[in-house]
Amino acid sequence: MKTTWKTALAGALALVLSAVMVPFGGEATAGMYDGKVITLIVPNSPSGRMTRYARLYAPYIAKYTGAKEVRVVNKKGGGGVKGTNFLWVQEPDGMTIAFTSVPTLILAQLSGSEAVQFDATKFVYLGRAATEPRVMVVGGNNEIKSIQDVMSLNRPFINPSQGTDEDFYTLAILADAIGFDLKIVTGYEGQADTGVAIIKGDGDGLLTSWAYTIPMVEAGDMRPILTIWEERHTDYPDVPTALEVVKAEKKDAVEAIINMLAMHRGFFGPPNMDPTATAELRKAISMASADPELQAKGKEQGLILLPSDGETEQKRIVQITKASQGLKPVLKAALDSIK
Amino acid sequence: MLEAIVGGLTMLLTPQAVLFMFIGVVYGLMVGILPGLGGIVAMALLLPFAYGYETAAMLALLLGAHIATIWGSSVTGILFKVPGAAKSLALIFDGYPLTQQGHASRALGASATAALLGGILGAIFLAISIPIVRPVMLFLGPPEYLMMALWGLTIIATFSEGSLLKGLVAACIGVLIAFIGMDPVTATPRFTFGSIFLLDGVSFPVAMIGLFAVAEMMKLYVKGGSILDRDVTEERSTVLDGVRDAIRHWWLVARSSLLGVWIGVLPGIGASVGGIAAYAQAVQTSKTPERFGHGAIEGVIAPDATVGANEGGGLMPTLAFGIPGGESMAILLIAFVTMGVTPGPQMMTNHLDLVFAMMWIIVLANGMTTLIGLGISPYLARLPAMNANIMVPLVLSVCFIGAFATRGDIEDVIVAAIFGGIGYIMEKYNYSRANLVIGMVLAEMIERNLHISLTLHGDWFLFTRPITLTMFIFVIFTTALPFYRNWRRGRMVAASTGGRP
Numbered sequence: 001m002k003t004t005w006k007t008a009l010a011g012a013l014a015l016v017l018s019a020v021m022v023p024f025g026g027e028a029t030a031g032m033y034d035g036k037v038i039t040l041i042v043p044n045s046p047s048g049r050m051t052r053y054a055r056l057y058a059p060y061i062a063k064y065t066g067a068k069e070v071r072v073v074n075k076k077g078g079g080g081v082k083g084t085n086f087l088w089v090q091e092p093d094g095m096t097i098a099f100t101s102v103p104t105l106i107l108a109q110l111s112g113s114e115a116v117q118f119d120a121t122k123f124v125y126l127g128r129a130a131t132e133p134r135v136m137v138v139g140g141n142n143e144i145k146s147i148q149d150v151m152s153l154n155r156p157f158i159n160p161s162q163g164t165d166e167d168f169y170t171l172a173i174l175a176d177a178i179g180f181d182l183k184i185v186t187g188y189e190g191q192a193d194t195g196v197a198i199i200k201g202d203g204d205g206l207l208t209s210w211a212y213t214i215p216m217v218e219a220g221d222m223r224p225i226l227t228i229w230e231e232r233h234t235d236y237p238d239v240p241t242a243l244e245v246v247k248a249e250k251k252d253a254v255e256a257i258i259n260m261l262a263m264h265r266g267f268f269g270p271p272n273m274d275p276t277a278t279a280e281l282r283k284a285i286s287m288a289s290a291d292p293e294l295q296a297k298g299k300e301q302g303l304i305l306l307p308s309d310g311e312t313e314q315k316r317i318v319q320i321t322k323a324s325q326g327l328k329p330v331l332k333a334a335l336d337s338i339k
Numbered sequence: 340m341l342e343a344i345v346g347g348l349t350m351l352l353t354p355q356a357v358l359f360m361f362i363g364v365v366y367g368l369m370v371g372i373l374p375g376l377g378g379i380v381a382m383a384l385l386l387p388f389a390y391g392y393e394t395a396a397m398l399a400l401l402l403g404a405h406i407a408t409i410w411g412s413s414v415t416g417i418l419f420k421v422p423g424a425a426k427s428l429a430l431i432f433d434g435y436p437l438t439q440q441g442h443a444s445r446a447l448g449a450s451a452t453a454a455l456l457g458g459i460l461g462a463i464f465l466a467i468s469i470p471i472v473r474p475v476m477l478f479l480g481p482p483e484y485l486m487m488a489l490w491g492l493t494i495i496a497t498f499s500e501g502s503l504l505k506g507l508v509a510a511c512i513g514v515l516i517a518f519i520g521m522d523p524v525t526a527t528p529r530f531t532f533g534s535i536f537l538l539d540g541v542s543f544p545v546a547m548i549g550l551f552a553v554a555e556m557m558k559l560y561v562k563g564g565s566i567l568d569r570d571v572t573e574e575r576s577t578v579l580d581g582v583r584d585a586i587r588h589w590w591l592v593a594r595s596s597l598l599g600v601w602i603g604v605l606p607g608i609g610a611s612v613g614g615i616a617a618y619a620q621a622v623q624t625s626k627t628p629e630r631f632g633h634g635a636i637e638g639v640i641a642p643d644a645t646v647g648a649n650e651g652g653g654l655m656p657t658l659a660f661g662i663p664g665g666e667s668m669a670i671l672l673i674a675f676v677t678m679g680v681t682p683g684p685q686m687m688t689n690h691l692d693l694v695f696a697m698m699w700i701i702v703l704a705n706g707m708t709t710l711i712g713l714g715i716s717p718y719l720a721r722l723p724a725m726n727a728n729i730m731v732p733l734v735l736s737v738c739f740i741g742a743f744a745t746r747g748d749i750e751d752v753i754v755a756a757i758f759g760g761i762g763y764i765m766e767k768y769n770y771s772r773a774n775l776v777i778g779m780v781l782a783e784m785i786e787r788n789l790h791i792s793l794t795l796h797g798d799w800f801l802f803t804r805p806i807t808l809t810m811f812i813f814v815i816f817t818t819a820l821p822f823y824r825n826w827r828r829g830r831m832v833a834a835s836t837g838g839r840p
Contacts, residue, residue, distance in 0.1 A: 187794075
């Protein structure tokens with residue numbers, strides 16, 4: 001009788017426990033993130049594409065780590081530097097990670113920007129969500145019709161610029177590597193301002209993402225003249241890549257910048273991040289990228305995905321650091337040219 | 340074209356689109372009332388929920404929320420001197436004095452009606468202007484934007500009552516504050532003293548919260564009572580008086596709306612400049628400019644009409660070139676792309692009905708906001724009568740939460756408190772806070788455009804570009820006009836009194 005009573009109690013307890021556990025079950029295995037909140041810093045505008053990618057990924061990272069929530073926090077400012085500085089000093093316990101344009105950070109550091117307090121090579125890279133080719137465009141009515149025209153210009157190529165972002169530095173490297181005289185005019189406010197400036201002829205051209213130029217290229221307001229990518233873009237097979245026109249002795253510089261741009265929209269954590277957390281997050285980000293539901297949502301929202309795993313990105317950063325040391329004088333000269 | 344206009348309206352006449360617009364408007368009003376959060380945040384937070392519905396419903400939700408935040412931001416500016424967003428700044432100059440005088444309902448009514456009329460007129464002006472928008476955008480450039488900013492500076496004289504020198508000092512302090520942070524031209528940190536927080540400069544909404552709202556609460560704490568003047572015991576006017584005011588000043592509304600459309604159309608000029616420019620033209624064209632700053636209803640009508648009309652103008656860079664004119668338009672651009680619509684000039688031919696659907700949304704969402712606004716205004720107008728013991732902690736809490744919400748930095752709360760102290764001292768010693776803010780808003784615009792003009796067009800750009808020169812002459816004329824009027828009035832007074840003082 002006594003045994004029966006105890007058995008009944010244990011049975012009831014098990015039932016209660018299993019009932020309590022059911023909601024917590026699912027695809028995540030028991031791990032260090034169970035029921036915790038991960039903070040995902042996005043050092044960009046809340047309305048920008050970077051934040052939209054972060055918000056797309058956040059619930060799926062939570063799903064595959066078992067975290068209660070992945071909270072997206074925007075820490076905008078200083079071209080992404082402010083939020084990244086914030087991550088640099090966070091506890092490496094894996095509870096705070098970031099998502100932004102990795103090349104912007106590397107280039108800001110290489111240029112010797114006074115605002116940078118981090119070493120981009122020391123971050124722990126967790127995976128890439130997407131990357132897309134950059135393209136050099138000129139105004140539709142501009143006398144310049146090709147990259148050869150830029151190279152034979154008997155005046156500087158005028159670039160209206162918003163300031164020292166990745167396109168500013170990339171264009172400076174390209175000008176040095178391809179061999180044309182560049183005049184960067186800073187002070188423009190936003191893409192609309194720089195876009196209209198080249199359409200009306202105040203400036204010659206600019207560097208931007210392929211997706212951004214599509215409507216203007218289709219309308220004849222802009223003309224693509226160079227692709228900053230490993231191969232020609234299928235939409236515009238006549239537009240050469242930077243590697244095709246670069247001087248032989250400067251090929252390494254262009255390869256370094258293409259490698260850097262390939263890291264584009266990436267997740268990373270503070271230096272010396274907890275190895276268990278690193279492994280769990282890398283796995284979760286890879287699984288999230290492969291999730292058909294996330295992919296469908298990305299497509300629905302016009303967010304192109306081109307994922308890459310954390311280990312690959314970590315190896316890439318080592319290569320970039322080695323190759324990009326030679327870029328420092330060019331980047332510094334670009335900064336000096338606007339002072 | 341008529342077919343597209345009707346087609347655009349028909350797209351919106353579905354239960355889903357109407358419901359989504361209503362949800363967007365109510366949500367936008369709530370977000371707008373909270374200082375620090377504006378239309379961009381409202382749209383960005385809504386975007387993930389907008390997919391998978393009718394095209395018109397999706398646009399109605401997003402644009403409806405954005406439109407409603409405009410009036411939401413005006414409410415706190417008028418009632419508590421807390422501008423909900425940078426673009427509502429100019430509303431506090433006369434809106435708050437009206438509240439103090441017991442005319443809060445009237446100010447809110449005028450504000451809502453002006454925003455509605457501005458939205459409608461803006462959409463009409465825009466529809467008419469579509470063929471000329473592109474050439475005008477290509478015609479005007481940084482030198483002309485510079486002249487617009489200089490014109491905005493002329494308003495400093497209006498707020499320099501008593502001492503022009505004090506007015507200029509306040510404006511110069513504003514300019515210096517605007518220079519804190521990363522120099523937009525040379526990427527050099529200025530006045531940051533090694534602080535990473537200051538690299539991004541002093542947030543304009545945070546400075547405004549401190550300068551006006553926190554300072555006002557400090558003043559109220561010292562004074563006691565309520566924010567209403569001592570002799571005001573009840574509301575002296577109604578919401579309908581405000582509606583009538585806005586309709587009576589139809590010419591001012593029309594002018595301000597036109598200004599709003601074009602400020603929205605031109606990339607590189609923010610809506611906060613628009614509100615100040617609207618205020619400037621209201622003062623400069625008034626026969627009694629001395630009433631401004633003391634509760635002139637025109638000072639509420641002009642900025643609200645401009646900001647209301649500005650939204651339609653902001654669509655234009657997106658439609659004419661496929662370039663988002665601002666962050667809010669970047670969100671709309673994303674929405675278009677997901678709908679499979681390529682933004683740009685081809686939209687005018689392939690999806691003209693969608694273009695007009697957006698214009699209808701601006702009109703209808705403005706109408707809905709105004710109806711709700713007029714309905715709740717009498718209740719909102721009672722809030723300023725609250726005693727200081729309740730009001731001060733309540734408003735200060737909202738202010739500091741708003742300051743934090745702006746960028747998510749605790750340092751912004753400290754900045755708001757510091758600016759509160761600065762505002763209190765300025766008020767006590769008769770230095771115009773409005774001038775400080777005008778200096779802050781226009782400094783960066785002047786700096787950017789002066790630099791670009793000099794680099795691209797040379798040192799003599801003023802004389803080599805006829806439009807720039809014409810605008811410069813106009814700036815000089817409008818600056819001199821009030822001084823000339825004062826001088827003539829002085830002479831007339833002297834003549835009528837036979838030269839006696």
